[in-house]
Amino acid sequence: xxxxxYSSEELAKxxxxxxxxxxxxxxxxxxxxxELDALLGSSSRTPIHRSAEIERxxxxxxxx
Numbered sequence: 001x002x003x004x005x006y007s008s009e010e011l012a013k014x015x016x017x018x019x020x021x022x023x024x025x026x027x028x029x030x031x032x033x034x035e036l037d038a039l040l041g042s043s044s045r046t047p048i049h050r051s052a053e054i055e056r057x058x059x060x061x062x063x064x
Contacts (some may be wrong), residue, residue, distance in 0.1 A: 005031040015040050 011022035
């Protein structure tokens with residue numbers, strides 16, 4: 001992670017999102033690390049929270 005731009009794979013791994021979603025963010029907002037980190041980091045859901053959400057089952061989500 002020494003360059004200033006994300007690849008789709010790096011962004012997906014960093015923010016626990018799908019590679020296709022990461023690619024859409026890059027197309028829409030550009031690949032600049034600072035910009036994407038500001039955009040995605042402003043969410044109240046940190047990468048740790050996203051991992052926890054991914055591990056939840058559909059029943060857990062529906063029931064709460």
